[in-house]
Amino acid sequence: MSGGLILSIDAMGGDYAPDIVINGVEYFLKHTNKNRNPRFLLHGDKHKIEKLLEKAPLAKANCEVCHTDSVIAMDAKPAMAMRRGKGTSMWNAVESVKLGKANVAVSAGNTGALMAMSKLLLRMKTGVQRPAIAARWPHQEGYGVVLDVGANLECDANQLREFAVLGEAYYRALYKKDKPSIGLLNVGTEDQKGNATVQAAHDSLSCSSLGLNYVGFVEGNDISMGNVDVIVTDGFTGNIALKTAEGAARLIETFLKTALGGNIWSKMTSALNLSALKKMRSKIDPRLSNGGVFLGLNGIVIKSHGGTDAIGFASALSVALEMADSHFLDEIERTLSALHDEDDSMEIHLP
């Protein structure tokens, strides 16, 4: 791997692949590229991809097509996907990162299968118990990061602490903020609130000497209010919180559309403050927060929503490029090593 950054793409993953993937790459190169001129490996059905590239000149000029005959079905069980996964577009997309042919892999395919393959091919970083999936969450001033949003349905206190470390490094890499604040999601902010797991994680994060900017417990409403940068929770709660907020946002958009009797944006923008409304629209557009990152592996893998469109896929590519262009993997290595030193010294001091 030499020269610029290389993004390895599962061109066949997602409900509307390969169309949204190729169009997503084209949209990204046209609108979001930021002059870093990455190149792309497109894994999938050569004939379908090349046909689409005919109408996507920027993508065509910056892509290499890597043919595969088989794909992972969107509803495949992870175990089944693993047994039959080798040589699929998803497998090859991740394998390119393992082999050093690409800096990052992106897929809109089956989440469980992608996680299973990523763990098998890239392996977890030393000492990480299980990888987490981190999602970006829009708020008034920018974005927060919530993890885990679905990889680990049951977590112990050590895992939650590890998520804090992973999420903090991810936030720094993506948003270049030196000391992002970290909160632990709970049913109240008082120290005595919550179940045994969050209590133990809270104690351990409060006493940690890792230098994390841990602010304590936060509540559900703090996420959208932007009161904290990194929100740590188990995958069951995080997944439900994320989808619940998406549902609430969609409901309000539906109400607005009904109330205004047609295309809300066209009517409102014609009469009122155009740029502020555009900003608002971009904030609550779920496509623009697309791109969950698998954290804790020896390599970077980005999961796009399966049902997204080309603009959503381009957002996932944006996250991929930002991560590939950061020192995330080196930094996380250092912090995890400090975390384990802390664990070791705590063990020594235990009675």
Next chain:
Amino acid sequence: MSGGLILSIDAMGGDYAPDIVINGVEYFLKHTNKNRNPRFLLHGDKHKIEKLLEKAPLAKANCEVCHTDSVIAMDAKPAMAMRRGKGTSMWNAVESVKLGKANVAVSAGNTGALMAMSKLLLRMKTGVQRPAIAARWPHQEGYGVVLDVGANLECDANQLREFAVLGEAYYRALYKKDKPSIGLLNVGTEDQKGNATVQAAHDSLSCSSLGLNYVGFVEGNDISMGNVDVIVTDGFTGNIALKTAEGAARLIETFLKTALGGNIWSKMTSALNLSALKKMRSKIDPRLSNGGVFLGLNGIVIKSHGGTDAIGFASALSVALEMADSHFLDEIERTLSALHDEDDSMEIHLP
């Protein structure tokens, strides 16, 4: 207790009590009463209450003031509140229901203290493991009901099944729908998704012969979409989902206000479709969904948000009146009895 319905009110509970309580009763009698003309017992500081009643003629004509010297602090620990609770406005409000002097109790005070007192004074219905708190959740066509939203941070499968029974009876009582649909909140809708607890609850609800309209797993976005009437979850997840959605709704409202450069409603309603916007506003106004109900006790207790205003408190009174005027307690008795018969017969058939 004879004649009309009687609502027993903790006049001192809430961040802005007793003002919002008295003004809430006045607002309720003026706007939401529906000709059922209930009467009110107002427990609290006689001098403060009577002064406020001077400016609230409808409330004054329909209230009896029951003086108490002491109140439960909003930040009191439940155990402390129990030790010093007797004779407080909250205690006496609940005790009036126990003594048959009122049909329902309402408080905007400390949730933990109110739950502890309610359990002590009213006791749980036979066979109920722990009471749950049910919240109304607005969607496009009406309201859903979510439980538990905070009373039980860890739940087993039997509790979740009990919540399904309690929530179904509550929904029928409040919205007069014969067979409300029930969903179990999970990270996906496929049968194999989720942790061991929701899996076991799903199996047990799927096989139940109670005649519940159980539709299976639902996801976070299904709540606001109104795809199901009763959403069952543990108190940790439910509390976080509820506050997360409130945060997302508040964020969008803030964006709209900023985008429209001032009072959004006045600007929009002046130019556009007034009635549809009013409807939308009422839908996403959290005050109008106020009033969580404690389910599983021998009596009805309604918890209002501590920080609500008079309009929000009036919404809680609305729920209280609807519940008091329903056959909820009798019905739930019958369904719980059927649930336990089913448990007994399952035990007999186990190997």
